[in-house]
Amino acid sequence: MRHTLAMLLQNESGALVRVAGLLAARGYNIDTLTVVTTADPAVSQLTLSLQCDDAGAMQLLQQMRKLIDVLQVAHLPAAALAA
Amino acid sequence: MSAQLQAAETPPAHPLAGATLSGADVVVQVLADEGVEVIFGYSGGAILPVYDAVFRYNREHARPDAREPMPLIVPANEQGAGFMAQGYARASGKVGVALVTSGPGATNTVTPVRDAMADSIPLVVICGQVPTTALGSDAFQEAPVGNVMGACAKHVFLVTDASKLEATLRTAFDIARSGRPGPVVVDIPKDVQNAQLEFDGASRLPIHGYRARLRAVEHSHLDGETCAAFFGALKQAKRPLIYAGGGVIAAGAAVALRAFADAFGLPVTTTLMGLGGVDTTGPLALHMLGMHGTAYANYAVEDCDFLFAVGARFDDRVAGVAAKFAPRARFIAHIDIDPAEIDKVKSVQWRHVGALVPALDRLTAYGRAHGVLPPLADWHAHLAALKREHAMDYDRASDLIQPQAVIEAINRRAQGRAIVSTGVGQHQMWAAQYFDFRAPRQWLTSGSMGTMGFGLPAAIGAQFARPDALVIDIDGDGSIRMNIGELETVTTYGLPIKVVVLNNGGDGMVRQWQKLYFGQRFSATDKSLHKKDFVRAAQADGFEWAKRLTDKAAIEATIADFLAFDGPAFLEVMIDPDAGVYPMVGPGASYAQMITGDFIRARSAPAALDATPHMF
Numbered sequence: 001m002r003h004t005l006a007m008l009l010q011n012e013s014g015a016l017v018r019v020a021g022l023l024a025a026r027g028y029n030i031d032t033l034t035v036v037t038t039a040d041p042a043v044s045q046l047t048l049s050l051q052c053d054d055a056g057a058m059q060l061l062q063q064m065r066k067l068i069d070v071l072q073v074a075h076l077p078a079a080a081l082a083a
Numbered sequence: 084m085s086a087q088l089q090a091a092e093t094p095p096a097h098p099l100a101g102a103t104l105s106g107a108d109v110v111v112q113v114l115a116d117e118g119v120e121v122i123f124g125y126s127g128g129a130i131l132p133v134y135d136a137v138f139r140y141n142r143e144h145a146r147p148d149a150r151e152p153m154p155l156i157v158p159a160n161e162q163g164a165g166f167m168a169q170g171y172a173r174a175s176g177k178v179g180v181a182l183v184t185s186g187p188g189a190t191n192t193v194t195p196v197r198d199a200m201a202d203s204i205p206l207v208v209i210c211g212q213v214p215t216t217a218l219g220s221d222a223f224q225e226a227p228v229g230n231v232m233g234a235c236a237k238h239v240f241l242v243t244d245a246s247k248l249e250a251t252l253r254t255a256f257d258i259a260r261s262g263r264p265g266p267v268v269v270d271i272p273k274d275v276q277n278a279q280l281e282f283d284g285a286s287r288l289p290i291h292g293y294r295a296r297l298r299a300v301e302h303s304h305l306d307g308e309t310c311a312a313f314f315g316a317l318k319q320a321k322r323p324l325i326y327a328g329g330g331v332i333a334a335g336a337a338v339a340l341r342a343f344a345d346a347f348g349l350p351v352t353t354t355l356m357g358l359g360g361v362d363t364t365g366p367l368a369l370h371m372l373g374m375h376g377t378a379y380a381n382y383a384v385e386d387c388d389f390l391f392a393v394g395a396r397f398d399d400r401v402a403g404v405a406a407k408f409a410p411r412a413r414f415i416a417h418i419d420i421d422p423a424e425i426d427k428v429k430s431v432q433w434r435h436v437g438a439l440v441p442a443l444d445r446l447t448a449y450g451r452a453h454g455v456l457p458p459l460a461d462w463h464a465h466l467a468a469l470k471r472e473h474a475m476d477y478d479r480a481s482d483l484i485q486p487q488a489v490i491e492a493i494n495r496r497a498q499g500r501a502i503v504s505t506g507v508g509q510h511q512m513w514a515a516q517y518f519d520f521r522a523p524r525q526w527l528t529s530g531s532m533g534t535m536g537f538g539l540p541a542a543i544g545a546q547f548a549r550p551d552a553l554v555i556d557i558d559g560d561g562s563i564r565m566n567i568g569e570l571e572t573v574t575t576y577g578l579p580i581k582v583v584v585l586n587n588g589g590d591g592m593v594r595q596w597q598k599l600y601f602g603q604r605f606s607a608t609d610k611s612l613h614k615k616d617f618v619r620a621a622q623a624d625g626f627e628w629a630k631r632l633t634d635k636a637a638i639e640a641t642i643a644d645f646l647a648f649d650g651p652a653f654l655e656v657m658i659d660p661d662a663g664v665y666p667m668v669g670p671g672a673s674y675a676q677m678i679t680g681d682f683i684r685a686r687s688a689p690a691a692l693d694a695t696p697h698m699f
């Protein structure tokens with residue numbers, strides 16, 4: 001099932017690599033990825049989607065919260081995307 | 084807030100605040116401010132300014148007895164430095180520090196950094212890096228430390244803005260020691276080390292997300308309703324069991340756990356990482372559970388109807404088949420500081436994310452206040468019988484030296500007070516099974532990564548943390564070869580470490596699996612024809628006391644002499660090459676299917692193993 005994670009990330013060198021690396025190390029393949037700047041130049045907004053089961057998505061969410069550069073991360077419900 | 088109040092809350096300014104320091108001096112000053120009392124490292128071009136700053140700091144701040152305040156301990160290989168820093172951290176609970184050069188110096192520390200991550204050990208590893216202008220140019224001794232370490236460490240910083248160096252270093256220590264501890268790598272280009280900077284003495288990076296999550300976890304409080312749910316289930320239980328992990332040691336929660344367990348008469352089994360979290364000699368201590376746990380601990384897990392996981396994570400060496408782990412437990416409770424560990428492997432009925440000490444203290448107080456005292460006499464009697472009937476044992480009649488007998492002989496003299504480090508393999512498991520540990524931070528082993536070569540450098544680091552303690556490295560002939568260069572480090576620094584090599588002529592643990600699962604085809608694990616003379620190697624590295632033990636009758640006298648020697652001592656013991664590690668819960672097997680070997684009584688005949696060894 002497709003899951004989407006959205007996060008605010010400190011705009012540090014290597015931050016994106018760590019997010020992508022966390023997924024790669026756990027055997028996930030990113031389907032879509034967008035990174036955009038925010039009003040605060042020190043903060044980027046990142047949205048990604050991938051295929052995994054619900055338990056996997058919850059575990060990924062928790063693991064993302066362990067990354068130092070991650071300010072906030074949320075799991076977007078499928079409905080929010082369809083809307 | 085009034086100006087007066089604000090002033091009272093601001094800590095006094097650092098004596099060097101406002102001074103101009105080089106980046107290298109900033110590094111050393113922050114280390115000193117963080118209480119670093121020893122650095123493990125190897126020099127090189129890209130870290131030379133910091134090495135010079137350490138030299139100057141030590142000269143300028145020499146103690147009255149001429150001792151250096153921050154000695155730099157030089158290993159044979161940077162991997163050794165990383166494991167020494169780990170040994171120091173594991174034995175002391177403080178952050179271990181390694182200082183290495185760029186490129187090969189940094190990559191040689193990848194293994195100890197990953198190992199520290201896997202076992203939640205606080206380290207700060209500082210690496211020199213090529214100048215910022217040369218980054219990405221494939222310069223001499225350039226390695227992508229951010230990428231490599233980013234995948235292995237709790238965090239990695241590449242300091243490209245010299246003005247952030249001071250705040251970054253202080254933050255590295257914050258991250259390493261807070262929450263679930265781990266290694267932090269700080270990669271410092273050489274021009275940043277040479278930059279002239281204004282020292283402020285207090286700055287930290289905001290890292291808002293991390294700090295906010297940390298605050299939430301540290302302040303999370305067990306409310307009355309949650310406590311009531313816990314004790315409601317405990318009151319119904321007839322066979323409750325605590326399963327304690329390395330988190331108890333990392334959190335300094337041994338005293339709180341003891342008080343909690345004693346208050347309600349709860350037995351405790353620990354993981355490999357949790358050994359010493361409770362006094363293993365206590366009547367309700369069941370020693371280690373898991374793949375090579377004691378039979379009585381594993382049977383207790385089979386039998387329990389209430390399981391309380393404290394700072395433990397149901398890893399595959401404990402809950403190899405998660406669905407069959409603690410199959411009769413109607414209620415599993417779990418406390419951990421890392422939210423990602425809750426419900427990761429085993430979904431539980433009761434959970435709390437938070438620091439262990441306040442949580443355990445709160446539960447103890449709540450249970451006491453509500454008069455909880457479960458009648459557990461039957462369960463206690465059952466456990467005592469399990470301990471008696473399924474006690475650890477081995478081939479005592481053999482003419483060959485049994486490794487367990489060697490460890491028992493050492494243990495009789497160390498009496499649960501020594502600091503013990505190990506390599507990885509059978510010797511590690513025998514040490515885990517047969518040593519007593521009266522207190523935390525006495526058992527130093529590479530648990531999650533299982534890194535051969537850990538034992539000797541970890542013992543060195545531990546001896547620096549605890550100069551007066553008896554430090555013993557129980558090593559394997561394979562494992563010690565991995566970092567054998569560090570034998571010389573022991574004598575260079577005159578450390579009274581006792582090194583034991585249990586020589587079974589090869590990679591015994593792998594042989595055990597080859598025997599069980601690969602039709603006795605001992606592919607590449609037999610070293611019986613290898614030429615190394617360990618005793619002469621130790622002598623060549625300056626060990627005055629270096630002996631080989633081959634005669635079973637000489638065990639007691641030799642061990643007594645070995646441990647009594649006032650200085651570094653090396654003992655090679657030629658052990659039965661066919662000695663196995665039992666009990667064993669094979670891959671894909673449940674605890675009920677545990678094999679106990681020829682010398683430990685099993686409760687029922689183990690079911691035939693049809694598992695493939697996919698988890699080695």
Ligand SMILES: Cc1ncc(C[n+]2csc(CCOP(=O)(O)OP(=O)(O)O)c2C)c(N)n1
Binds near residue numbers: 510533559590593
């Ligand atoms: C660095 C590293 N390489 C390989 C392994 C796989 N491995 C696990 S135990 C073992 C054998 C260890 O031999 P030794 O140190 O002599 O210990 P023994 O089992 O014989 O007591 C090996 C090769 C490992 N754990 N670490």
Ligand SMILES: [Mg+2]
Binds near residue numbers: 560585586588590591
């Ligand atoms: Mg061996």
